[in-house]
Amino acid sequence: MTLQNIKELAQALKAEFNSPSCNLDKCGQLLLKLKIALMEISFLTHDAKHASTEELLLARDVLEIGAQWSIRTKDIDSFERYIAQLQSYYNDYSHLPPSSQKYSLIGLNLVCLLSQNRISDFHTALEKIEPEQLHNNPSIQYAIKLEQSLMEGSYNRVWSSRQVVPAAEYLFFIDILMGTIRNEIASCSEKAYTSLPLKDAGTLLFFTDMGDILNFAKERNWKVNPAEQKAYFHSSADEKVTIPAEQIIKQALFYARDMDRIV
Amino acid sequence: MAEAPRRSARLSKGAAEEEKAPKPAAPETQDIDMEAAPPVIDEAARAKELEALAVADIKQHFVLLAKSVATHETRFTARVIRSLVSVRRRLTAPILASVVRAYYTKENDVTERLYKYIGQKASNAMDLDDAPVQPKTELPEIEVYIHLLVMVWLLDQNRLNEGIDLSGATVQMVQELNRRSLDQIAAKVYFYYARFYELTDRLAEIRGTLLSAQRTATLRRDDDTQSTLINLLLRNYFHYNLYEQADKLVSKTTFPENASNNQLARFMYYLGRIKAIQLEYTESHQNLLQAVRKAPQNTVTAGFQQEANKLLIIVQLLMGDIPERSLFRQPVLRKALTPYLQITQAVRVGDLTKFQEALTQHSATFHKDKNYTLILRLRHNVIKTGIRMISLSYSRISLRDVCIKLHLDSEEDAEYIVAKAIRDGVIDATIDHEKGFMRSKENVDIYSTNEPQQAFHQRIAFCLKLHNDSVKAMRFPSKAVDRSTVEEAEAVRDQERQLVQEIQEEGDSDMEGDGGPL
Numbered sequence: 001m002t003l004q005n006i007k008e009l010a011q012a013l014k015a016e017f018n019s020p021s022c023n024l025d026k027c028g029q030l031l032l033k034l035k036i037a038l039m040e041i042s043f044l045t046h047d048a049k050h051a052s053t054e055e056l057l058l059a060r061d062v063l064e065i066g067a068q069w070s071i072r073t074k075d076i077d078s079f080e081r082y083i084a085q086l087q088s089y090y091n092d093y094s095h096l097p098p099s100s101q102k103y104s105l106i107g108l109n110l111v112c113l114l115s116q117n118r119i120s121d122f123h124t125a126l127e128k129i130e131p132e133q134l135h136n137n138p139s140i141q142y143a144i145k146l147e148q149s150l151m152e153g154s155y156n157r158v159w160s161s162r163q164v165v166p167a168a169e170y171l172f173f174i175d176i177l178m179g180t181i182r183n184e185i186a187s188c189s190e191k192a193y194t195s196l197p198l199k200d201a202g203t204l205l206f207f208t209d210m211g212d213i214l215n216f217a218k219e220r221n222w223k224v225n226p227a228e229q230k231a232y233f234h235s236s237a238d239e240k241v242t243i244p245a246e247q248i249i250k251q252a253l254f255y256a257r258d259m260d261r262i263v
Numbered sequence: 264m265a266e267a268p269r270r271s272a273r274l275s276k277g278a279a280e281e282e283k284a285p286k287p288a289a290p291e292t293q294d295i296d297m298e299a300a301p302p303v304i305d306e307a308a309r310a311k312e313l314e315a316l317a318v319a320d321i322k323q324h325f326v327l328l329a330k331s332v333a334t335h336e337t338r339f340t341a342r343v344i345r346s347l348v349s350v351r352r353r354l355t356a357p358i359l360a361s362v363v364r365a366y367y368t369k370e371n372d373v374t375e376r377l378y379k380y381i382g383q384k385a386s387n388a389m390d391l392d393d394a395p396v397q398p399k400t401e402l403p404e405i406e407v408y409i410h411l412l413v414m415v416w417l418l419d420q421n422r423l424n425e426g427i428d429l430s431g432a433t434v435q436m437v438q439e440l441n442r443r444s445l446d447q448i449a450a451k452v453y454f455y456y457a458r459f460y461e462l463t464d465r466l467a468e469i470r471g472t473l474l475s476a477q478r479t480a481t482l483r484r485d486d487d488t489q490s491t492l493i494n495l496l497l498r499n500y501f502h503y504n505l506y507e508q509a510d511k512l513v514s515k516t517t518f519p520e521n522a523s524n525n526q527l528a529r530f531m532y533y534l535g536r537i538k539a540i541q542l543e544y545t546e547s548h549q550n551l552l553q554a555v556r557k558a559p560q561n562t563v564t565a566g567f568q569q570e571a572n573k574l575l576i577i578v579q580l581l582m583g584d585i586p587e588r589s590l591f592r593q594p595v596l597r598k599a600l601t602p603y604l605q606i607t608q609a610v611r612v613g614d615l616t617k618f619q620e621a622l623t624q625h626s627a628t629f630h631k632d633k634n635y636t637l638i639l640r641l642r643h644n645v646i647k648t649g650i651r652m653i654s655l656s657y658s659r660i661s662l663r664d665v666c667i668k669l670h671l672d673s674e675e676d677a678e679y680i681v682a683k684a685i686r687d688g689v690i691d692a693t694i695d696h697e698k699g700f701m702r703s704k705e706n707v708d709i710y711s712t713n714e715p716q717q718a719f720h721q722r723i724a725f726c727l728k729l730h731n732d733s734v735k736a737m738r739f740p741s742k743a744v745d746r747s748t749v750e751e752a753e754a755v756r757d758q759e760r761q762l763v764q765e766i767q768e769e770g771d772s773d774m775e776g777d778g779g780p781l
Contacts, residue, residue, distance in 0.1 A: 091505075120541040123636065127504045127540055131630045144639070151643040153683030154676045188682035192694045200696055204678075244713060251720055258727040 006037045010062055017065050027069050034062050056096055060089045064101045067108075071169045076112065083109045091128070107139030108169055114147055115176040122147060139166045146177075153188070155181050159206055182206070186220050190233045198229045317353040320346075321362050321412070328404045332444045340447045342761070343408065347415070347451070354416045356381050362412065366405060373406070376432075380413055380425055403440050407433065407448050414455045423463050430456040438476065443485070450487040457495045466499050473499065481516070490522030490530065497533040504633075510537050528557035532571050539574065539637060544582045551575040562595060569599040570632070576603050577637050580610050580644060602628050610641055613649030615670050618642065647689050650681060654690040654703045661700045674699070 013030040016023065038059050063086050070079035083105065090102055106129065113122040126134075126144070133140055142161070149157040158181055162174050182205050189196060189204065196204075202213045217224050223232040324343045331339035359381045367374045410433040417426040434456050437449045453476065460469050473496050480488040493516055500509040518530050531554035538547035554571045558564055572590065579586045591597060591604045602625035609618035622629070622638065629635040649669045653660060666677035681701050684690050691704045709715065 091503075120543075123540050123542060123640075124506050124510075126636055127506050127633075131635065134636070148639070148642060151640070152646055153680040154672070155679045156673065156675045185679065185682075188679070188686040191686040192682035192692075193696055194693060196696055248716070255723060255727070258731070262730060 006034065006058065009034050009037065010058055013062065013065060017069065024069065024073050027065075028073070031062070031066050031069060035066075038062065053096060056089065060086065060096070060099060063089065064099065064105060067105055068169060071108070071172055074172060076116075079112065080109075083112075103133060103137045104139050104167060107137070107143050107166065108173070110140070110143035111146065111170055111173045111177070114143070114150065115173040115180065117180060119147075142166050142170075150181075155185055178206070182216070186216070190220070190222075193233060195230050195232045198224065198231055201231055313353065314355065314358055317350065317355075317358050318361050318365070320350060321358075322365060324350075324408065325366065325405050328408060329402055332402060332404055335444070337444075337447065340404070340444065344447050344451060347411075350412070351415050351419070354412065354419070356416075359413055359416055363409060366409060376429075377409070377413055380417060380422075380429055403436075403442060404445055404448060407437060407440075407445060407452065410436070411448060411451055411455070414452070414459075418455060418458065418462075423459055426455075426459040427463065427465075430459050434472070434476075438479070441483075443483070446483075446485045447487045449485075450491040453488060453495060454491055457499070461498075461502070466502050470496070470499055477516075486519035486521050487523070489519050490526040493518060494526055494529045494533065497530070501533065501536070501633075506537055506540050509533070510541070513537065524557050525559070528554045528567070528571075531557065532567070532574070535571075535578070536574060539578050539581075544578050547578045548575070548582060551578060565595045569596055572596055572600065573603055573632055573634060574637075576600070576607060577634055577641070580607060580641055581637070583644065583647070585611050606638060606641065610645050610648060613645055613647075613652050613669075615642070615645050615649065618645045646680060647684060647687075650684045651690055654692055654701070657703065659700055659702045662694070663699065665701060 009030060013027060013034060016030065017027050063082050067079055067082035067086065070076075070082060086105065089096065090099070090106075106125070110122055110125060113119075113125065129140060134144070135141070142165070146158060146161055149155070149161070158177070162171070162178075165171055165174060185205055189201070198210070198213055198217075201217070202208065202210070205213070205216065207213045207216065214224065217231050224230075225232065324346070327339040327343050331337065331343075360378065363374055363377050363381070410429065414426060414430050414433065417423075417429065430452065433452050437445060437452055453473070457466070457469060457473065460466050473492055477489065477492040477496060479485075480492055493512070496512055497509050500506070500512065513534060518527070522530070531550045535547045535550035535554060538544075538550060551571055551574055555568065555575060558567050558571065560568075576586045576590070586607060591600050591607075602621065605621040605625070606618065609615075609621055618641070626635065629638055646669060650665070653665060653668060662674050662677045662681065665671075665681060666674050669677070669680075671677050671680065678694065678696075681690075681692070681694060685692055685694070692701050693704065694701050
């Protein structure tokens with residue numbers, strides 16, 4: 001396949017993807033064809049000198065659409081693959097003109113990592129971003145604020161951040177994140193309260209429907225008292241302190257061995 | 264910080280200046296060895312004498328190198344490498360020219376090239392004791408050493424592009440030679456090779472070369488080159504913030520155990536940084552502590568000490584500990600750590616506004632140190648401390664007051680945050696949702712838990728490890744010495760003395776470039 005053919009294919013993909021009545025299956029097929037075609041030219045070579053800027057840009061555009069396409073089809077694994085491939089285009093080919101999509105996609109990736117609770121990967125990815133973008137880019141700032149609120153426990157802010165997403169694609173991850181947060185809040189509540197009125201539990205957990213609350217309470221094994229409309233949590237007092245016998249034996253043997261070496 | 268008095272006397276020119284610019288480069292200030300300086304007679308004669316002395320010293324090094332090759336003993340080469348620091352301060356063009364002339368019996372391509380870099384030939388008028396004391400053997404070790412000297416000199420003269428050419432050629436030479444006796448010098452050559460590229464901001468170009476050299480060095484069990492190269496590669500990745508790749512490199516390589524202390528200190532620092540970014544603070548803390556302890560404690564390595572301590576402070580804070588106040592008072596560190604002191608104070612009292620102030624005020628410094636994102640994480644610790652302080656002071660407090668005290672957005676936020684603090688074990692309390700207050704529980708007796716046992720274990724394990732490490736680090740005299748005559752014993756003792764002295768001076772060339780941001 002010649003470069004011209006690939007270009008036409010890419011154009012077709014772009015048109016299809018950006019049209020309001022976008023057919024995701026068709027995009028998927030186009031992407032597949034394009035990826036095979038790109039392999040034949042200079043796709044992901046480690047030697048940038050031989051690849052022309054045009055080819056590289058083409059490959060980058062296709063990958064960017066691929067990443068967005070993965071989110072629309074709700075395929076996280078595929079999204080991560082595209083992002084991993086894009087990294088080399090963003091970092092290693094510094095002579096390419098910067099992509100308008102770059103930070104939006106990086107931000108998406110950050111939120112994606114957060115939604116899977118991969119905090120350490122999140123921070124590693126964060127280090128790669130230039131300081132000025134770190135401060136000024138709305139997508140990046142959004143991800144950073146989100147992480148801060150999560151770490152602090154300001155879940156309210158996470159919830160309200162749903163309204164101010166930089167792009168529609170973020171909602172997909174935020175919704176996953178909400179599930180994680182509910183479980184976080186629930187586990188915090190179990191420790192912090194002895195009992196909680198069901199209605200208040202609903203507000204804390206961002207539920208509006210009583211049925212949802214009851215289901216959730218069941219899932220988490222809360223004792224619900226229907227008369228009082230209250231949920232009771234296990235108190236931590238019945239947890240007994242156990243003596244870690246095996247560990248102590250191991251330590252004692254370790255001391256004995258090392259002391260013996262000294263004497 | 265204990266500082267050898269002799270050393271401080273030498274540095275009396277301006278300890279304050281040294282503190283600010285820890286680079287040992289200082290090309291103009293011709294430092295003079297106290298013992299070597301004759302009484303002042305005449306400036307010109309003195310300069311000449313010094314020159315002759317330097318040349319003689321370097322020639323002495325040639326002898327040592329030859330001896331090292333002949334006896335297969337790396338100790339002599341190690342001595343030459345150690346004294347590179349003192350030689351470096353005295354290097355001038357005429358000295359280099361006469362050194363080249365002293366080694367190469369006849370002129371050829373190599374001498375031509377070296378003379379070109381030096382910019383002059385040895386003048387015949389120079390008074391040299393040209394009588395060939397030692398047989399003129401052509402040793403590649405000596406040749407590489409001369410190249411190394413010229414490289415160092417070019418670096419001090421800031422002639423970076425020429426340095427790149429020469430270092431490139433020397434690296435090629437080293438790779439072609441493949442001699443075990445060359446390892447230690449080769450490590451140095453790679454170091455300056457990378458340094459030249461770093462100063463011209465072209466580090467990405469040499470990654471391939473370094474990686475393949477690292478592979479070769481590993482296969483040949485060449486510890487010196489291996490440790491230097493791993494550190495160079497890590498530094499290279501860090502320069503471009505490629506922590507993921509750096510982490511992969513660390514996980515795929517093993518750092519040689521007998522690497523020199525300086526290299527180990529650096530490696531520990533890099534490792535600490537990677538771990539800090541990956542939120543493994545306990546491990547990071549251990550690594551950084553080792554880095555700080557292993558680094559030579561003198562003013563020359565101030566740059567490294569500052570960088571390592573900065574990171575150590577942040578990691579300690581992130582772990583919930585407060586660094587000791589005395590750390591910030593050390594003369595070498597005081598000035599560089601001021602912004603970090605402010606952050607520490609904010610975290611200690613749990614004052615969010617103070618923290619934010621310090622953060623904005625020193626934002627540029629933190630960015631320069633590449634610690635900004637790490638410090639951002641501390642925000643959450645500030646809140647935690649704040650909550651802990653409140654919980655300690657009040658047995659019952661309304662969530663509204665918590666919200667005001669901690670400058671939070673809303674009462675709901677305060678409730679979530681307090682709930683999370685309770686779950687994470689920061690405080691021991693309960694929340695009464697209906698009445699909207701937080702009640703602290705009575706203090707539990709810590710001695711009824713496993714806590715003390717764990718604390719004791721940690722300390723015992725540390726002591727035992729210290730003992731084992733010191734046993735490993737000891738040097739034992741070889742059996743031959745036991746039976747040797749008194750004179751030989753005397754010679755050995757003399758060597759030891761020299762070794763101790765050199766170790767004291769060692770290190771600044773290794774630590775070069777740590778003053779700047781990594």
